[in-house]
Amino acid sequence: MFGVVYGGFIVQGLALGTLFALYARDRWGRLWQGRVWDLPRAVLGTRPQQAASVAAAVLAVLPAGAHLLWACGSTRGLNADRIADRTSDFYVVEAQSAGYLVLAVAAALTLAFRRGRALPVKVPLAAAWVAGAAAACWAGWQATASLVVAESAAERPTALMNLTYAGGMIVGVLVAGLVVRFLVAHPAAANRRTV
Template identity: 45%
Template sequence: MALPLWAATGLLAPIVVVLPLHSLLQALSGDGGGAVAAEAARSLDGWVFTVVYTGFGVQALALGGLSALYVRDRWGHLLRGRLAGLPASSPTAPARRATAVAAAGAALLPMAAYLLWAAGATAGLSPYQAERNDGTFRLLAGLDGLSAAAAAAGVLLLAFHTGRAGRTRLRTAVALAWAASAVLATRGGWTLLTGTFNEGVVDPSQQPTALMTLVYAVEVLVGVLVLTAGAHLFAERSAGR
């Protein structure tokens, strides 16, 4: 169950975060939400976006609540305590630390790129995406940039849990690494997949640039590395019990 729960977190969590902010932005700006919403309005009735994405939001909240109860019942005993309670050395500790450092280092690229795009920069974007650099796009870019930072912080906390970091609750660090890595891997993977299928079909100006493709690929890499480090940690922790 862990893998589909992780993937669902990555696909649905951004909707829960961005949809209310998008609605607020639309209400304040009065421009229909920018280029993305304007393009959707040309092909869909106005109510479709609201109904569909509100439905996704309800689905996310319902599945999130049920998943939290499931995780508590099945793996709750592995999530108790603080990071200081984890063993200082273990068979997988060196590999987990190396994986954590690699993931955190790789996360710097998507973090920097997305935060720059969220601030309004268009360098590295395709001409089509640069024109759509509106409030909605910046919200999504900001979410991806913060997810990269959160994934790096979460996996480093789980790998290096000495000193003040040891006071952090284990479930807090796990939730941070879980949600952030899922967002990175699924959003990056989905964008790579759609870009591959659209190659040669859509206008060349809509194709992602080399930098965008690299950022998406690194997102997936970071997400998988964080997931791998967490899986080894909890497999070892479960076996120890």
């Protein structure tokens, strides 16, 4: 039964991901053509975009650092329940969370400051979209789950855990906002505004 249920989820996820990639290519494919440096300054490199990417980088220091510490085995800032339940899965998820935050910020800075002159636009754009969404969604889920009233103090999230979740969510939303701004501000987007 387990294999059938989770096998179905895997097939469904792969199908939805493939369909979205095909839709995105047809809908926005012309927007991510070319190199980062070749894009007009109105699309990339405006002061608000640069300020948002720097804010995301500054805000990512705490959550990325906390996730990295927890991935390396530190128990600082974890509640007693989480410390007792750490398995290899915990360390992998924490390393991924730190990696998503770092990748999202690096991609946002690359786009906003137009670095990587020869880099195809689709590389930092896809990295910002995927890593920013992963950071925002996972941190959002953790923040929502932390609102559940715990029966004991050992189960309640610590202040550092709550700050880590909130910081990850904010960073992910800022980076996703930069991607959306890119898609809206691109001159080729004005040619096709229909859904």
